[in-house]
Amino acid sequence: MTAPSRSGRWRDQATALGWLIAAWNLFWGELSWGNLAGGALAGVAVLVFFPLPPVTFAGRLRPRGLLVLVVTFVVELVSASLRVAAIAVRPGYRPRGAIIGVRLRVRSDLNLALTAELLSLVPGTLIVDVDRAEGVLYVHVFDVHGTRDLTDSRDRILAVEERIVRTVGSDAELRLLTTDPDRRPET
Secondary structure (H helix, E strand, C coil): CCCCCHHHHHHHHHHHHHHHHHHHHHHHCCCCHHHHHHHHHHHHHHHHHCCCCCCCCCCCCCHHHHHHHHHHHHHHHHHHHHHHHHHHHCCCCCCCCEEEEEECCCCCHHHHHHHHHHHHHCCCEEEEEEECCCCEEEEEECCCCCHHHHHHHHHHHHHHHHHHHHHHCCHHHHHHCCCCCCCCCCC
């Protein structure tokens, strides 16, 4: 994976500044020269004092993987929403939650972020913490009855990671999917 070039980094910074200025104006509710200037100052301050590390991307977008990712995400979203809604209206039922740590097989920042985002969007799961160095997501799972539910939750999280890697991963990242993340040698 290579870092973005200097011109690519400047382009990314300019794009981020444009979005920050637009957001600033939306927050204030009116487009004026003062709001544009204020947004530019606030945006530059954010980019200078809180810089984000560059996101490297060595993979490629795979349309078939994207289709599978979107369809399974929508199915999981609807089924989890119905499950949480059913639990919410069940009288007297007190669901138990648990926090599990799941080591991902691909430790790139992009994979970690995309997996965490997709998991957080599905009702019943929430990212509590991320160990970036070890590639571990700590996930709160809802309505757990025993170790079988914990194992199923871990498998679902790894399946989400696999769909993401099959959508945007490199060939080397695809090869990592065949290994068990807890038995894989350190890289």
